[in-house]
Amino acid sequence: MRFISYAAVVGAITGLATARPSEPSKHLRPLLEKRQQFPQGQPIDAQGNGGPILGGTNKELDLQNPDNLGAQATDNGMVPNFKWSFSDSKNRVFPGGWLREQVVTDLPASRDIAGAQLHLNKGALRELHWHRVTEWAYVYQGRVRVSAVDEDGKNQVADLQVGDIWYFPKGQAHTLQGLDDQNEFLLAFDDGDFDATGTTFGVDDWITHTPRSILAKNFGVNESVFDTVPSKEPVVSNGTIGSANVDSPNGMLEGNSSYVYKLSQVDVPRAPGGGGTLAKVDSCNFPIATRIAAAIVTLEPKGLRELHWHPNAEEWLYFHKGQARATVFLGGGLARTFDFRAGDTGVFPENSGHYIENISETEPLVWIELYKSDRVADVSLTQWLALTPPDIVASVLKIPRSVVDQLKKEKQVLIAGK
Numbered sequence: 001m002r003f004i005s006y007a008a009v010v011g012a013i014t015g016l017a018t019a020r021p022s023e024p025s026k027h028l029r030p031l032l033e034k035r036q037q038f039p040q041g042q043p044i045d046a047q048g049n050g051g052p053i054l055g056g057t058n059k060e061l062d063l064q065n066p067d068n069l070g071a072q073a074t075d076n077g078m079v080p081n082f083k084w085s086f087s088d089s090k091n092r093v094f095p096g097g098w099l100r101e102q103v104v105t106d107l108p109a110s111r112d113i114a115g116a117q118l119h120l121n122k123g124a125l126r127e128l129h130w131h132r133v134t135e136w137a138y139v140y141q142g143r144v145r146v147s148a149v150d151e152d153g154k155n156q157v158a159d160l161q162v163g164d165i166w167y168f169p170k171g172q173a174h175t176l177q178g179l180d181d182q183n184e185f186l187l188a189f190d191d192g193d194f195d196a197t198g199t200t201f202g203v204d205d206w207i208t209h210t211p212r213s214i215l216a217k218n219f220g221v222n223e224s225v226f227d228t229v230p231s232k233e234p235v236v237s238n239g240t241i242g243s244a245n246v247d248s249p250n251g252m253l254e255g256n257s258s259y260v261y262k263l264s265q266v267d268v269p270r271a272p273g274g275g276g277t278l279a280k281v282d283s284c285n286f287p288i289a290t291r292i293a294a295a296i297v298t299l300e301p302k303g304l305r306e307l308h309w310h311p312n313a314e315e316w317l318y319f320h321k322g323q324a325r326a327t328v329f330l331g332g333g334l335a336r337t338f339d340f341r342a343g344d345t346g347v348f349p350e351n352s353g354h355y356i357e358n359i360s361e362t363e364p365l366v367w368i369e370l371y372k373s374d375r376v377a378d379v380s381l382t383q384w385l386a387l388t389p390p391d392i393v394a395s396v397l398k399i400p401r402s403v404v405d406q407l408k409k410e411k412q413v414l415i416a417g418k
Contacts, residue, residue: 038071039063045070067337072327079336082109082328086117086343094236096124097178102345104192110347112372113292113316114194116187118236120144120178125239128175128203134190134291135168138368140320142183145244148174148259153250156259163264163296165281167289172259179241186318190291190372205233256287263296275303275414276364283374293376295369302417303365305356307381313371315348322358322365329353340367353381358417380411 037044037052041062044050050070053062062069084107089100101116118126120142139160146166149155150173159179160166168174191199207215208231212223219225230237253259261281271278282293293313299305299322317340324340330352339359340346348354358365369376385393386407394401 038066043069072337077334126176136292142180145177156253202233261286271414273412273415275416299365304415313373317346
């Protein structure tokens with residue numbers, strides 16, 4: 001029988017301090033796996049640093065967030081939280097559905113975008129209203145009827161299905177109705193402080209706070225007509241699906257003025273890198289969308305959204321399916337890794353470097369990226385290096401020139417997993 005001395009084991013383990021922790025040699029891997037406890041929800045690394053949690057803790061959250069425990073040795077410094085789960089949001093229940101939000105008070109780093117999930121039962125109505133901010137939405141279950149009127153009296157009534165998007169500029173009058181038995185969608189607004197006073201204006205709320213005599217004069221009806229208007233804004237209420245035909249003498253909102261983009265009818269090609277699809281929906285193909293730009297991404301198992309940054313806006317994310325890992329680099333040696341699951345939202349500060357990895361072996365990762373901008377823009381780290389004089393890159397990074405020469409000059413947006 002062959003014996004390995006204690007000194008040899010200790011020397012082998014401590015010697016890893018200069019090696020990459022994510023790539024231990026094959027003969028040491030079984031030993032390291034026994035010592036590393038991040039997957040078991042304990043902050044103990046491969047060298048035995050750290051120790052078990054002995055006080056109160058939420059074990060399930062620890063297991064879901066190994067990177068919060070210190071799993072990535074490349075993380076450094078005090079980086080604020082960039083993650084929030086809709087499961088931590090307060091749910092508001094209504095006769096016709098429910099609503100839960102993520103605003104700046106939930107995630108202080110999310111200053112540009114606030115998000116919400118809204119569920120409508122069949123026939124249920126999001127009441128007649130408007131906002132002082134832009135509204136953007138993506139249907140991920142069921143069908144939704146949207147109706148809107150602009151300042152010139154042009155209108156639009158459209159039925160949207162899974163994958164479709166609507167966009168209402170600030171101040172535009174609109175309402176929503178669920179058409180299938182169960183309907184649900186993601187809402188986003190171009191102000192993180194969406195719950196601030198004076199953000200949303202409901203018609204019934206306005207009517208109940210206007211003298212009846214004024215209402216009668218304005219609408220040309222008897223005052224008693226308004227006896228049954230709800231005294232409190234209902235947000236969502238039950239309703240009946242009726243006709244969608246409303247002709248305006250002033251014309252329809254269509255073409256470049258349309259408030260809807262039917263992504264469900266677009267054939268989205270595979271993204272460069274071969275790891276999935278990325279559909280951009282911004283002012284380039286949806287002209288009305290000048291305040292919120294979007295990308296809807298599907299990343300295959302083990303795939304990688306390449307290292308990049310966004311030069312024009314902070315990035316707000318909603319993870320719809322799967323499990324992800326992302327490291328955010330803030331400059332000045334600051335970096336932090338986050339674990340995301342379906343239902344989580346996140347925000348990456350403007351110009352911060354980052355990647356997103358699908359950590360599942362079998363399940364696709366689906367998420368939505370939103371920017372308070374008229375377009376989706378990103379700078380690829382690999383492309384930048386590949387299009388810089390190679391001797392400069394090799395000298396700065398202290399890597400072989402031959403490695404630099406192999407870098408791809410085209411963006412590899414979604415890199416296929418191996």
